[in-house]
Amino acid sequence: TLQQIKWTQEIKKEMWKNVIGQKIANQIRVAELLKVEPERIELMQKNYHDLTPGDQTNREGHTAKVYFNSLYGLNFTRDKDCLENSGMNYGYTIIRAAVARLVVGQGLIPVLGIFHHNEFNSFNLVDDLMEPFRPLMDYWLMKNIFHKYKYLSYEARLIIINFLNQEMIFKGTHSSIDQIMDKYITSFVEAMSEENTLLLERIKLDDFLEALK
Numbered sequence: 001t002l003q004q005i006k007w008t009q010e011i012k013k014e015m016w017k018n019v020i021g022q023k024i025a026n027q028i029r030v031a032e033l034l035k036v037e038p039e040r041i042e043l044m045q046k047n048y049h050d051l052t053p054g055d056q057t058n059r060e061g062h063t064a065k066v067y068f069n070s071l072y073g074l075n076f077t078r079d080k081d082c083l084e085n086s087g088m089n090y091g092y093t094i095i096r097a098a099v100a101r102l103v104v105g106q107g108l109i110p111v112l113g114i115f116h117h118n119e120f121n122s123f124n125l126v127d128d129l130m131e132p133f134r135p136l137m138d139y140w141l142m143k144n145i146f147h148k149y150k151y152l153s154y155e156a157r158l159i160i161i162n163f164l165n166q167e168m169i170f171k172g173t174h175s176s177i178d179q180i181m182d183k184y185i186t187s188f189v190e191a192m193s194e195e196n197t198l199l200l201e202r203i204k205l206d207d208f209l210e211a212l213k
Contacts, residue, residue: 003193004112011195012114013054015188018197019114019131020060022204024048026135027067029205033139036070054115071138086152087145091137091160092130098164098178099133100126102185129185132203133177137163139205167211170201174211 028044043066047059068076072084079085103110103126113124121127140163149156164178175183184201191199 004109007112007114007192008195010053011192011197014197015192015200016055016115016128017051017053018200019128020055021048021051022132022202023134024051024060024063026132026203026205027063027138030135030139030142031067031070033209034071034142040066040070071142083146083149083151084141087141087156087160088138090152090157091141091163092134094161094163095130095133095137096123096126098181099130099185102182103129105182106185106189108185108189129188132184133181136177136203136205136208139208140166166208169207169210177208 024044025048028041028048031041031044044063047063047066050057051059068078072082076082076084078088100110100123108125110123110125111121113128116124116127118124137160141160144159145152145156164176166177167174168177168180170180170183180203184203187199187201191197
C-alpha cells in the first residue's frame with residue numbers, strides 16, 4: 001500500500017491506456033462477432049489506435065457510444081429502462097464485487113485509482129481494473145439472457161452470477177473467470193511496482209470464447 005501511494009501520474013496514465021485498450025479491443029471483437037457494419041468497427045478501431053496515456057481525448061467514451069448503439073440500436077442510452085441495461089447493470093455489479101474482493105485481498109487501497117478519482121467513491125481502483133471484463137459480460141448476456149428472458153428473473157440473475165465460474169483460457173490452461181481476475185490483479189501489482197505496463201496480463205474475449213466451445 002505504501003508503494004501504491006508512490007505511483008506516479010506518468011505510470012498511472014500509461015497503465016490506464018493499457019487497461020482501456022484491452023476493453024476497447026474486446027468491444028471491437030464483440031462487434032465483429034455480431035456482424036456490426038464495417039464502418040462502425042473501423043471507427044472503433046481508429047479510437048483504439050488513437051488512444052493516448054490517460055485517454056485524454058476520451059476515446060473510451062466515443063467507442064462506448066458507437067458500441068452500444070451498434071448492439072442495441074441508435075435510440076439506446078445507458079439510462080434507458082430496458083432489459084439490456086438491467087442485465088448489464090446487474091452483470092457489472094457482479095464483476096465489480098469480485099474485483100473489489102480481490103483488490104482488497106492483494107493489500108491494495110481501493111479508493112486510490114489510476115484513472116477514476118471520485119472522492120465519494122470508495123472503489124476507484126476497482127472501477128479501473130474491471131473495465132476489460134465488461135465486454136465479456138456483454139457477450140455472456142447476449143448469449144444467455146437477452147433472447148431468452150423478457151425481464152431479469154431470479155433464474156436469469158443466477159445465470160449472470162455464474163459468469164464468474166465460467167472457464168477461460170489463460171496461458172494455455174483453463175481457469176475460471178474468478179481465478180483469472182486474481183491473476184490479472186497480481187500482474188497489475190507487479191506491473192505498477194516495476195513501472196512496466198507490459199507486465200499486465202491481457203484479458204481477451206477470444207480466450208473466453210475458446211473455453212466456451
